[in-house]
Amino acid sequence: MPSAVDINWYIALSGILFVIGALGVLLRRNAIILFMSIELMLNSANLLFVAFARHLGELEGQVLVFFVITVAAAEVAVGLALIVAIFRSKKSINIDEINLLKG
Amino acid sequence: MNTFSLAPLILYLPLAGLLFNGLIGRGIVDRNRPKGERLVGWLATLMTFSAFIVSVTLFISLATNGFEAWFVPIMNWITIPAANFTVNWTLQVDTLSVTMMLVVTGVGSLIHVYAIGYMHGDPDFSRFFTYFNLFIFFMLILISGSSYLMMFVGWEGVGLCSYLLISFWWDRLDKNGIPANANAGRKAMVMNRIGDFGVLLAMFLLFWTFGTLDYKPVFDGAVELYKSGQVVQFGGVGVPIATVLSAVTVLFLLGVAGKSAQIPLYTWLPDAMAGPTPVSALIHAATMVTAGVYLLVRSNVLYEIVRDSGALLFGLISTPDLVAWVGALTAFFAGLIAFSQNDIKKVLAYSTVSQLGFMVAAAGMGAYVAAMFHLITHAFFKALLFLGSGSVIHGMEHGHHEIAHGHDGHGEDDGFDPQDMRYMGGLRHKMPTTYVVYMIGALALAGIFPLAGFWSKDEILLHGQTHALLLFLILALAALGTAFYVGRQLIMTFFGTPRHAAAEHAHESPPLMTRPLVVLAILTILGGLLNVPYLTAAQAERHEMHPQGFWLLLEQWEEHSIPAIELSEEGVVHLPHTPVVFSPVVAGLSMLLALSGLALAYLVYKGRPKTYSEPDRLARTPIWWWSILPLNTLYMKYFVPWFNRFAAWLAFKLDGEFWHDFVHDRVIRDLFVNFADFSSNVLDAQGVDGIVNGAGSVTRRLAGVLRLTQTGYARTYALAVFLGAVGLLVYFLFMAN
Numbered sequence: 001m002p003s004a005v006d007i008n009w010y011i012a013l014s015g016i017l018f019v020i021g022a023l024g025v026l027l028r029r030n031a032i033i034l035f036m037s038i039e040l041m042l043n044s045a046n047l048l049f050v051a052f053a054r055h056l057g058e059l060e061g062q063v064l065v066f067f068v069i070t071v072a073a074a075e076v077a078v079g080l081a082l083i084v085a086i087f088r089s090k091k092s093i094n095i096d097e098i099n100l101l102k103g
Numbered sequence: 104m105n106t107f108s109l110a111p112l113i114l115y116l117p118l119a120g121l122l123f124n125g126l127i128g129r130g131i132v133d134r135n136r137p138k139g140e141r142l143v144g145w146l147a148t149l150m151t152f153s154a155f156i157v158s159v160t161l162f163i164s165l166a167t168n169g170f171e172a173w174f175v176p177i178m179n180w181i182t183i184p185a186a187n188f189t190v191n192w193t194l195q196v197d198t199l200s201v202t203m204m205l206v207v208t209g210v211g212s213l214i215h216v217y218a219i220g221y222m223h224g225d226p227d228f229s230r231f232f233t234y235f236n237l238f239i240f241f242m243l244i245l246i247s248g249s250s251y252l253m254m255f256v257g258w259e260g261v262g263l264c265s266y267l268l269i270s271f272w273w274d275r276l277d278k279n280g281i282p283a284n285a286n287a288g289r290k291a292m293v294m295n296r297i298g299d300f301g302v303l304l305a306m307f308l309l310f311w312t313f314g315t316l317d318y319k320p321v322f323d324g325a326v327e328l329y330k331s332g333q334v335v336q337f338g339g340v341g342v343p344i345a346t347v348l349s350a351v352t353v354l355f356l357l358g359v360a361g362k363s364a365q366i367p368l369y370t371w372l373p374d375a376m377a378g379p380t381p382v383s384a385l386i387h388a389a390t391m392v393t394a395g396v397y398l399l400v401r402s403n404v405l406y407e408i409v410r411d412s413g414a415l416l417f418g419l420i421s422t423p424d425l426v427a428w429v430g431a432l433t434a435f436f437a438g439l440i441a442f443s444q445n446d447i448k449k450v451l452a453y454s455t456v457s458q459l460g461f462m463v464a465a466a467g468m469g470a471y472v473a474a475m476f477h478l479i480t481h482a483f484f485k486a487l488l489f490l491g492s493g494s495v496i497h498g499m500e501h502g503h504h505e506i507a508h509g510h511d512g513h514g515e516d517d518g519f520d521p522q523d524m525r526y527m528g529g530l531r532h533k534m535p536t537t538y539v540v541y542m543i544g545a546l547a548l549a550g551i552f553p554l555a556g557f558w559s560k561d562e563i564l565l566h567g568q569t570h571a572l573l574l575f576l577i578l579a580l581a582a583l584g585t586a587f588y589v590g591r592q593l594i595m596t597f598f599g600t601p602r603h604a605a606a607e608h609a610h611e612s613p614p615l616m617t618r619p620l621v622v623l624a625i626l627t628i629l630g631g632l633l634n635v636p637y638l639t640a641a642q643a644e645r646h647e648m649h650p651q652g653f654w655l656l657l658e659q660w661e662e663h664s665i666p667a668i669e670l671s672e673e674g675v676v677h678l679p680h681t682p683v684v685f686s687p688v689v690a691g692l693s694m695l696l697a698l699s700g701l702a703l704a705y706l707v708y709k710g711r712p713k714t715y716s717e718p719d720r721l722a723r724t725p726i727w728w729w730s731i732l733p734l735n736t737l738y739m740k741y742f743v744p745w746f747n748r749f750a751a752w753l754a755f756k757l758d759g760e761f762w763h764d765f766v767h768d769r770v771i772r773d774l775f776v777n778f779a780d781f782s783s784n785v786l787d788a789q790g791v792d793g794i795v796n797g798a799g800s801v802t803r804r805l806a807g808v809l810r811l812t813q814t815g816y817a818r819t820y821a822l823a824v825f826l827g828a829v830g831l832l833v834y835f836l837f838m839a840n
Contacts, residue, residue: 027818095817101815
């Protein structure tokens with residue numbers, strides 16, 4: 001089935017989303033924003049999975065996306081719980097203040 | 104009667120004694136001094152004496168079982184199944200080992216009894232008897248083992264005991280504040296190590312050649328290899344068996360020089376006199392120092408093969424001849440050195456070196472039985488002399504003690520030394536028993552008929568006369584020298600008038616000390632009967648035809664262990680020994696030498712020295728003597744001073760300054776100390792410690808750099824992960840394939 005949109009556009013969009021996510025992880029200090037950036041990176045990967053699945057006419061890519069969404073959900077649950085716990089003791093979610101493992 | 108299974112008892116009994124005394128002896132002595140001393144001392148004596156009884160039963164067993172060697176296994180020492188290799192500890196009971204056992208345990212028991220009296224009151228009484236039993240134990244291991252390996256175990260063990268007992272009073276300092284006793288012990292240890300290294304190398308060679316160290320296979324294998332003319336492979340190079348055995352025997356000679364105090368390693372023995380006198384008597388005269396002679400006699404097959412093959416060492420001399428020369432030169436020079444000694448024990452020490460030289464010379468000439476004969480008689484009379492000198496020293500010390508407390512004009516410190524013969528004189532009236540037995544021992548040492556020393560020395564001279572004339576002359580001169588220093592010692596110690604107040608107040612020693620002396624004196628008188636020569640050749644022949652006569656001579660007894668081997672095609676033939684036939688010429692000459700030596704000593708030392716500070720007659724010629732006879736004038740004016748200077752040069756320059764001080768103290772000792780110093784301060788402190796500490800500090804420094812990468816900021820780690828991912832991506836996209 002011919003696609004209305006060329007696969008390259010999907011790849012490019014996915015790349016842009018991933019870079020935005022990665023830069024967000026590296027540059028921002030707010031732990032919530034960090035989490036959102038990680039979500040963005042995961043979803044850029046999801047987008048690519050779905051795009052290729054459709055392009056190649058196979059279902060494995062779509063199945064994998066469900067796994068990624070599941071893992072992401074679990075990760076958010078654990079991560080938010082950690083952030084809440086840290087906020088309770090430090091009154092801050094600035095990740096630069098969480099540096100007890102400094103060598 | 105067969106009691107060979109009793110043989111291990113000779114080891115277990117002294118072991119039991121030493122364990123008892125070593126573990127609880129000290130407590131017993133400390134709790135109740137007189138009774139404890141008696142228990143500890145007599146227990147040690149009883150153990151040694153029981154070992155003597157066992158030796159006697161072994162002797163009877165051998166005599167009633169055809170004299171053949173009997174092997175009694177004790178245990179498997181080392182077993183390596185994969186290599187099919189075992190080392191057994193087996194006792195070899197044969198006529199040679201039983202002879203040594205009898206001497207060691209018999210003389211040992213007497214000296215134990217004496218030591219109970221001598222060591223009375225010593226704070227380390229139990230330690231002394233522990234060491235004494237330990238020595239007997241190791242000496243019996245040395246004698247009784249059926250292989251060179253077990254012999255070496257005993258060899259090292261007695262060396263250890265010698266060290267422990269020489270430095271028994273290790274904490275005593277001499278006048279200069281030097282721990283002389285401890286140093287003497289260490290010297291004995293180091294000198295013996297040099298000899299032991301020879302024995303070890305010889306054993307390696309034997310093991311390489313024969314694959315075993317057991318006496319019998321080694322000797323049988325050596326004879327077989329020699330007759331078949333096969334070569335021994337050393338990494339592709341074939342070496343004739345005679346050459347291998349030359350090396351083995353010369354290395355053994357090094358060990359003998361160490362243990363039996365021969366040139367060039369004899370210097371430790373005079374220093375060993377620092378130990379208590381019973382130690383000097385037992386270890387450094389009667390038994391341990393004869394281990395070297397035992398090694399030579401035991402290895403007779405190897406020496407005889409070398410002699411038969413005519414193999415020369417460096418193309419110069421065959422090893423049995425070298426042994427004979429070393430022995431003869433030692434006998435001669437040690438006798439000369441004894442002339443200038445004033446310490447009563449030092450004279451005996453050099454005399455021991457000299458007499459050991461006689462034994463080694465006899466073994467080198469192939470007269471193994473004569474060597475053993477002299478070993479036995481020497482054990483009797485030298486133990487007697489040492490114990491007698493101990494009695495004299497004991498008496499002098501008591502005399503000195505008495506004047507220090509009794510009178511008041513005599514208490515001044517005049518450098519008195521209870522061992523110095525110059526302070527003695529006239530002791531024959533003060534110590535009559537000691538005098539009589541000492542006289543017997545001394546005359547036996549000088550070789551006066553019919554005491555034991557006469558017979559054994561005569562036999563060695565007899566062999567020397569048939570072997571090599573020059574050797575014979577050197578040995579005869581050594582015998583003359585022996586008589587001279589013996590006479591000098593007798594005159595200085597027992598005759599004349601007391602030269603010091605201590606000698607005037609000397610007392611006879613307690614019976615516990617004098618009784619063993621009397622027993623030894625009787626042995627010294629009768630010892631010659633062990634191997635009286637035949638009066639005529641016809642008588643010898645008659646005895647050879649009917650050997651089962653009443654009298655078993657040492658010669659016939661030992662021939663079962665020292666077979667005369669014929670190295671021909673017919674195989675090993677056990678020939679009957681050529682019996683020793685009495686030679687009136689040699690016997691007369693040896694008597695003449697002994698008497699003239701004594702007479703010479705009498706002429707020179709009669710009534711001399713007058714006071715303890717007077718120089719030795721040999722060191723300065725008295726003027727009055729010159730005027731009596733022109734011949735004497737010549738003799739005393741030219742010969743004696745020259746001879747004195749020569750003897751003094753030998754004693755003080757060559758032996759003292761050059762050999763003891765320079766070669767041994769400077770070269771060997773300093774080399775050793777410097778090497779130990781280098782090992783400790785450079786190799787260990789800088790090398791080993793450097794590596795270990797370096798590993799630590801490098802790790803620390805590296806960690807200090809690496810820990811900086813752990814910033815603790817999550818973003819740094821994220822960046823690292825990111826860069827890693829990019830790196831992997833770049834690698835897989837552009838580099839892989």
